Amino acid sequence: GAVVSQHPSWVICKSGTSVKIECRSLDFQATTMFWYRQFPKQSLMLMATSNEGSKATYEQGVEKDKFLINHASLTLSTLTVTSAHPEDSSFYICSATLGEVEQYFGPGTRLTVT
Amino acid sequence: GQNIDQPTEMTATEGAIVQINCTYQTSGFNGLFWYQQHAGEAPTFLSYNVLDGLEEKGRFSSFLSRSKGYSYLLLKELQMKDSASYLCAVKDSNYQLIWGAGTKLIIKP
Numbered sequence: 001g002a003v004v005s006q007h008p009s010w011v012i013c014k015s016g017t018s019v020k021i022e023c024r025s026l027d028f029q030a031t032t033m034f035w036y037r038q039f040p041k042q043s044l045m046l047m048a049t050s051n052e053g054s055k056a057t058y059e060q061g062v063e064k065d066k067f068l069i070n071h072a073s074l075t076l077s078t079l080t081v082t083s084a085h086p087e088d089s090s091f092y093i094c095s096a097t098l099g100e101v102e103q104y105f106g107p108g109t110r111l112t113v114t
Numbered sequence: 115g116q117n118i119d120q121p122t123e124m125t126a127t128e129g130a131i132v133q134i135n136c137t138y139q140t141s142g143f144n145g146l147f148w149y150q151q152h153a154g155e156a157p158t159f160l161s162y163n164v165l166d167g168l169e170e171k172g173r174f175s176s177f178l179s180r181s182k183g184y185s186y187l188l189l190k191e192l193q194m195k196d197s198a199s200y201l202c203a204v205k206d207s208n209y210q211l212i213w214g215a216g217t218k219l220i221i222k223p
Contacts, residue, residue: 046211046213101162105158106156
């Protein structure tokens, strides 16, 4: 099946700094990638939809200036959490679509802001 | 608004059968998905239903009734490794995935 990777798998940063998370589709070209956030014991929350070569579409309540998304190629999307605060600590997961049916998820990135 | 309901938690015994229900109310319907998510890991795809009926895949089966806005995931011959959260998700008329909160399944020996 299709493989999606994320890097890093976990990161600890200080409050006020920025963190970049990479999402790559390893063996297929993904025209659309999704970024999710998941807090403990809660379901996935879609943050934004990222299409290659165009601006990301953010869900209501998600600050686009804080969560910068870049989808520079058909295999790479990045999420940058700018000026991170402890409340941004969460599990960030990307996914990529192959066709209309299935989303393939990356392994996730656990962000802890101290 | 759009809504997906599934039980918060279920408990079952190793070797038994368990059915996890999901009801949905969405603006349009373009398929229903079930995902498995182990703690601390990303979801993995289990099944996809777009037409009414039962889809069987090994120990797992998924059923859909579009007229009732209802689906279930059936897990047979339960194993300890099946302890996980099971997420129901529906693609709406805009092909956006709407996620349920997930059902935590606890398997006891």
